[in-house]
Amino acid sequence: MPESLTSREKQAIATKKRIYSCGVELIKKHGYDNITVKDIAEKANVSIGNYYHYFRSKYDLLVEIFKHGDEFFEAEVPKILEAYTDCKDILVQYFLIYAKLAINDGVDMAKNLYIPTNKMFLTHGRSMQNMLIQILKNEQEKGKIPGTFNCEEITEKLFIVARGVIFDWCLKDGKTDLLAEMEDIISRMAESYIVR
Template identity: 50%
Template sequence: MIKITSRTKQAETTKNKIYECGVKLIRINGFDGVTVEQIAKEAGVSVGTYYYYFESKFELLREIFKQADDYFLKEVKGHLKAEDFKGQIVEFFGKYADFNYLNGLEMVKKLYTCDNKMFNIKGRAMQNILEDIIKNAQVKGEFSNTYVATEITRVLFVVARGIVFEWCLFDGEIDLKSEMEKIISNMVVGYMFIK
């Protein structure tokens, strides 16, 4: 068993403080409206300390997206209750909506910009979880094999991001979760019957 020293605890506390202050400032000002210097000042650390824990401002953004993947690994993978594949996919995107609610409308608005290339990263945990569900559905013949699971995953995320963008555009006035589940359900039915 690895012994956790007080120095290790302090380092983790400092990194978390920088992360939380960065998220707070991004929530208020957007990613491009925040500098490393501002984040360091808000966290009460030097710029050098910031760079000790995060290589760049982009690295902080990467950490925000890592939190999303960690959520899906902890809360979604192996925890979906639906018995059929269609239900699992719809439930998966219900959890995607829940995660956006957890982040809050203002934070999500700041992240959903065409300048945020983190949405382009392939092979993230949440994508892999969905892709495995789709592959299993294809193996069992419940989902068409016309398209590979990777492509279906990509398209479903494009649609889901569009729904989240609309939620942002209308300042949270739409019910994100019910919209997500309704639209994804229709998409999934389409993929089940494509020949």
């Protein structure tokens, strides 16, 4: 935290982090649909009113979880991808980072995020998707992806496939090699879009 923050501002940041951490812990343990704002507030040792000071709803907590995922991508993807020049390798590495995000969260958290009621996966304009759209457009400009393909549609299809791979990993209680599966399937998908 910057030194210029007042003790009150530091306390507010700490309280929001505590609410977030407790919410994530409860989601891992009980599932998003099975917890309430009251549960989160009690776990974080704050009033319900204090919860609503930091998050407008329980859904806002989910938004914050996905925001953390986007921030992880913004921090990690550019450094990792600069080492790759082949279009297929770039797409595979991108989705290996996506898989690592699920692994870092743990299979219990993934099981509670990769559910049909979680509409955050359908949110357009998130930086994770925007980053991939831009990568695809760059590759299209280099002639690696035909101009007849729509980069937004490719992004959507690749994410559908990647979510399916993670969902399968969840179904199998994390006992499969998620990285190997993601690499294999995204490699095959990427081949269908790339000019060779």
